Amino acid sequence: xxDYDDEATGYDSTRGGVPRAEAAAAAVLGLIPPGARSLLxxxxxxxxxxxxxxxxxxxxxxxxxxxxxxxxxxARQRIGAVVLADARRLPLRDGAVDAVAAVWLxxxxxxxxxxxxxxxxxxxxxxxxxxxxxxVDKDASHDVASDIDEVFAxxxxxSPSDATDRVIGYGAECGLDVVGSAVFRGHGQGGTPxxxxxxxxxxxxxxxxxxxxxxxxxxVEALAALPxxxxxxxxxxxxxxxxxxxxxxxxx
Numbered sequence: 001x002x003d004y005d006d007e008a009t010g011y012d013s014t015r016g017g018v019p020r021a022e023a024a025a026a027a028v029l030g031l032i033p034p035g036a037r038s039l040l041x042x043x044x045x046x047x048x049x050x051x052x053x054x055x056x057x058x059x060x061x062x063x064x065x066x067x068x069x070x071x072x073x074x075a076r077q078r079i080g081a082v083v084l085a086d087a088r089r090l091p092l093r094d095g096a097v098d099a100v101a102a103v104w105l106x107x108x109x110x111x112x113x114x115x116x117x118x119x120x121x122x123x124x125x126x127x128x129x130x131x132x133x134x135x136v137d138k139d140a141s142h143d144v145a146s147d148i149d150e151v152f153a154x155x156x157x158x159s160p161s162d163a164t165d166r167v168i169g170y171g172a173e174c175g176l177d178v179v180g181s182a183v184f185r186g187h188g189q190g191g192t193p194x195x196x197x198x199x200x201x202x203x204x205x206x207x208x209x210x211x212x213x214x215x216x217x218x219x220v221e222a223l224a225a226l227p228x229x230x231x232x233x234x235x236x237x238x239x240x241x242x243x244x245x246x247x248x249x250x251x252x
Contacts, residue, residue, distance in 0.1 A: 018048070019187035024238070025052035027184035028101050031133045031242035036098035037061060040125065042087045042118070043105030047075030053101065054079060063097075065090065088117040095127040104238075106162035107138035107207050115161050116170045123174040123245055132176055132243040136164045139208040141186070146233035148191050151222045157210045167241065176243035183237045190232035193223045 028049075032039065037060065041050040044064030054062035063081035066072045075082040085091050087105065100122040109115050122132045139160055143149045168178055197220050199205055211219065 018052075020185075020189065021048040021052050023184040023187055024049045024103055025056050027182045027238075027240055028053055028103065028133050029056050030182055031180050031240060032057075032060075032099050032101075032131055036131065038097040039063070039099040039101060040065065040090075040092070040097045041101045041103070042090065042122065043067075043102055043108075044075050044079075044082065045071045045104075047078040047082065049103055050075060050082075051078040088114060088121060090121045090125055092125040094124055095130075096125045097130065098127055099131045099133070100126055102132075102134040103240075104135055104138055106134060106136070106167065107160060109161050110207060115167065116173070119167065119170040119176070120174045123171070123176050126245040128245055128247045130245045131179070132171070132245070133240055134162075134167065134243075135238055136162050136167050136241050137239055138162055141236040141238045142189075142191070142208070144190075144234040144236060146191065147226050148193060148196055148223065148233055151219065151226065152196075152209065155209045155211060155215060155219055157208060161207070164239075164241065171243045175246040175248070177246060178241060179244045180242035182240045182242075184240070186236040186238055188235070190235045192228070192230050192232055193226040194229040197223050 039053065039060055039062050041053065041062065041064040044050045044066050047064055050062060050064045054060065062079060063083070064072075064075050064079060065083045065085040065087065066075060067084070067086050069084060072082050072084045083091060087102070102118065102122065106115050106118065109118060119132075122134075126132060137160065171178070200216055200220060200223075209219075
């Protein structure tokens with residue numbers, strides 16, 4: 001798994017930068033009702049998306065949280081209101097905000113119970129009728145039927161933690177009903193064999209691939225044999241789900 005403190009400084013430039021952030025923010029805002037007055041972006045990272053959510057809707061009070069000090073430090077420079085916090089234990093009162101966003105977070109949570117805990121926290125800090133927006137099936141979004149995906153296929157990890165059905169089930173448990181969805185393009189994220197090899201060596205695919213024993217070395221060899229090592233393949237399209245919190249107290 002990546003060390004997100006170490007990744008913080010160069011994170012945005014390796015993840016599609018401003019174009020991807022703008023696409024994500026626009027898609028999130030498209031699912032947030034116009035009457036919302038406050039939004040918490042959990043796992044906000046460097047705040048690049050968070051900042052654009054705030055810019056995209058003047059009057060929406062936007063804050064963020066992240067568990068990595070390096071990420072939170074950069075995010076504070078962009079939006080100011082950022083708390084260092086574990087998304088499984090948010091330091092907010094019940095019903096504190098009108099909306100919660102979690103973009104590219106749930107797929108990283110591989111320990112049993114983590115995704116359920118984060119969804120439950122989102123429900124808890126939402127007011128009744130509030131909206132929770134989250135990416136789902138993040139790793140699957142990178143499968144664009146390319147030759148890289150064919151090489152990856154035998155190594156795909158089973159049962160992703162952010163699978164749509166799983167997240168919908170966790171939401172239902174704590175009083176969240178699906179009310180919408182959206183997709184947006186991962187600008188600048190079309191993969192190349194060379195970039196995939198670099199990513200493997202840095203641990204980028206820990207949530208996506210199961211690589212026991214010498215599997216990583218075999219995968220690197222297969223990627224190195226592909227044509228066009230620096231030619232970008234198709235860009236991914238990410239999926240968002242929107243949930244509305246039911247009336248009454250949230251269920252733990």
